[in-house]
Every structure is written in structure tokens, then in C-alpha cells.
Amino acid sequence: MFDDIPPWMVVFWWTTFGLFVGSFLNVAIYRLPLEDKTVSRPARSRCPECKTELAWSDNIPILSWLFLRGRCRTCRCRISIRYPLVEGLTALLWGLAAASLPPSDLALTGVRVLVLSGLVVATFVDFDYFEIPDEVSIGGIWLAVILTLLIPELHEATWLARVASGTADGGIDRFGALVGCLGGMVVGGGVLWLIGWLGGKVFGGEAMGFGDVKLLAAGGGFVGPGGVLVALMVAAFVASIVGVGNMARFFCLTWGRAGRRGRRPELGRSIRVARIAGRYLPFGPYLALGIGIVLLYWNHVSVLAF
Numbered sequence: 001m002f003d004d005i006p007p008w009m010v011v012f013w014w015t016t017f018g019l020f021v022g023s024f025l026n027v028a029i030y031r032l033p034l035e036d037k038t039v040s041r042p043a044r045s046r047c048p049e050c051k052t053e054l055a056w057s058d059n060i061p062i063l064s065w066l067f068l069r070g071r072c073r074t075c076r077c078r079i080s081i082r083y084p085l086v087e088g089l090t091a092l093l094w095g096l097a098a099a100s101l102p103p104s105d106l107a108l109t110g111v112r113v114l115v116l117s118g119l120v121v122a123t124f125v126d127f128d129y130f131e132i133p134d135e136v137s138i139g140g141i142w143l144a145v146i147l148t149l150l151i152p153e154l155h156e157a158t159w160l161a162r163v164a165s166g167t168a169d170g171g172i173d174r175f176g177a178l179v180g181c182l183g184g185m186v187v188g189g190g191v192l193w194l195i196g197w198l199g200g201k202v203f204g205g206e207a208m209g210f211g212d213v214k215l216l217a218a219g220g221g222f223v224g225p226g227g228v229l230v231a232l233m234v235a236a237f238v239a240s241i242v243g244v245g246n247m248a249r250f251f252c253l254t255w256g257r258a259g260r261r262g263r264r265p266e267l268g269r270s271i272r273v274a275r276i277a278g279r280y281l282p283f284g285p286y287l288a289l290g291i292g293i294v295l296l297y298w299n300h301v302s303v304l305a306f
């Protein structure tokens with residue numbers, strides 16, 4: 001069926017579909033942390049300021065935002081650029097997922113776009129609220145088990161799944177895939193929990209957020225034990241670069257402000273502000289980045305997994 005369609009066309013359709021899913025993810029990001037709203041109720045989106053229901057023509061991904069120049073049609077209040085950004089990002093990720101697999105691999109492409117969509121929601125909710133919704137993390141854990149049983153090929157590249165399968169041709173059976181899935185969850189959740197627990201013991205203060213632990217456990221269910229360790233390495237690497245940059249920015253801000261007010265800049269105060277700024281960095285978005293990279297490009301990054 002896919003022999004007659006050029007591969008770029010398949011990628012194009014997944015990308016377009018992702019654009020519309022991105023609109024739905026915006027709704028999920030907005031509503032999941034609020035307790036009195038569910039994703040399906042109320043059915044129509046409203047302007048957060050004037051509560052006017054949006055017409056379908058104001059809901060076209062990216063285009064409506066551009067056409068209305070980022071303002072509500074009724075009350076002219078500003079609508080965050082994040083809405084079209086989430087839509088564009090989702091479309092891009094769906095396109096990358098489609099391009100990462102042969103066009104005929106519908107089931108695996110479907111799993112990848114589903115996981116990436118969950119990671120987008122986790123990322124932006126974590127940026128706003130410093131927490132990851134259980135719908136994504138615990139939902140992801142259940143989904144990983146169910147999809148692994150339905151589509152064992154999901155763990156074709158998982159070393160543990162291949163060992164546990166015990167098939168003569170090195171293929172993956174249902175039992176082996178499940179072992180790879182559960183192993184990934186235990187390693188992902190366990191390692192992060194252990195790091196948080198040790199960090200709490202050594203440095204005091206609050207331990208690693210449990211939302212991060214659940215998110216990495218869910219990720220491990222999809223990419224296996226080796227994959228989830230690489231995802232954590234990528235996350236820690238990128239987060240430390242961003243964290244140091246963030247601390248440097250706050251250091252310079254505090255230092256410069258003191259200078260402009262004619263006071264002598266205080267080194268101690270600037271360092272204190274920078275340290276506090278460094279502590280309040282959500283880790284979920286970086287875990288999501290790591291899981292996403294491993295999910296799409298395991299054949300390229302697997303060299304990192306000894």
C-alpha cells in the first residue's frame with residue numbers, strides 16, 4: 001500500500017496531522033493542571049480573558065494566531081506565542097517520528113508520535129507548575145505495558161528484551177519485550193529516585209521531584225534500560241549547561257543592577273541570587289528531551305550505552 005506513495009508525502013501527512021494534535025495538546029497543557037476542568041469538557045475553547053467561545057476559524061493551528069496577530073478577536077487581549085509554538089513543535093516532532101521509520105511501519109510510528117505528544121505536555125506543564133501531570137507519567141507507565149504487549153517490536157533495539165526473548169533468530173517475543181519494558185521502568189525510575197535520595201542526604205533540602213521519577217519510569221518502559229540511562233545522561237548534560245547559563249545570567253543581573261544604583265556590587269549577594277536561580281530549574285523538560293532523542297535516534301546514540 002505504501003509502495004506507490006513517495007516517503008516525503010507520508011512524512012508530510014504525519015506532520016500536518018501533528019499540527020492539529022498540537023492544538024489539542026495546548027488544551028491539555030492548559031487544562032490538566034486545573035482540577036475543575038477535564039480535557040474534553042467544556043468542548044469548545046474559550047478566550048482565557050473574556051471567556052468568549054472561539055469559532056472554528058479562530059482555532060486553525062498557527063494560521064489563526066498569525067492572522068489575528070496574537071490577539072483575541074473579541075477583547076483584543078494578548079494570546080501567548082506559546083500556542084503556535086506548541087503546534088509547530090508538535091508538527092515537527094510528528095514529522096521527525098515519521099521520517100525516523102519506514103513509511104509502512106504505521107504501528108511503531110503511532111507509538112512514537114503518541115510518546116512525543118505526551119512529552120510535549122509534560123514539558124510545558126512542568127515549565128509552568130514545576131510538576132508533571134500524573135495523566136502523562138502514570139498514564140505513560142500503563143500505556144508502555146499495554147503497547148509493549150500489543151506491539152513487541154517496540155523493543156526490537158532493547159538489549160534486555162532480545163536476551164529475555166530466547167528466540168533462535170534473535171527476534172523479540174511478547175515475554176522478552178515485557179521484560180525489556182519493565183526493566184526500563186525499574187532502571188529509569190530507580191536510578192533517578194536513588195540520585196534524588198542521595199542528593200537529599202548529602203545536600204539536604206527537598207529530594208528529586210517524584211514526578212520526574214515517574215516520567216523517567218514511563219520513558220524507560222518505551223526505550224528499555226540502556227535507552228533510559230542514555231536519556232538521563234542527555235538530560236543531565238543539557239540541564240547542567242542551561243542551569244549554569246541561568247545562574248550566570250542572574251549573577252550578571254544582580255551585579256549590574258547594584259552598579260547602576262551606584263552601589264558597590266557585592267560578590268556574596270550576587271552568588272546567593274545565582275544559586276537560588278539555579279535551584280529552581282524544572283528537570284522534566286530535559287528528561288523529555290532525552291527520552292525523545294533516544295526514542296527517535298537510538299541507532300545513533302546507542303554507542304553511549306556501553
Ligand SMILES: [Zn+2]
Pocket residue numbers: 047048049050051052072073074075076077
Ligand atoms: Zn478575549
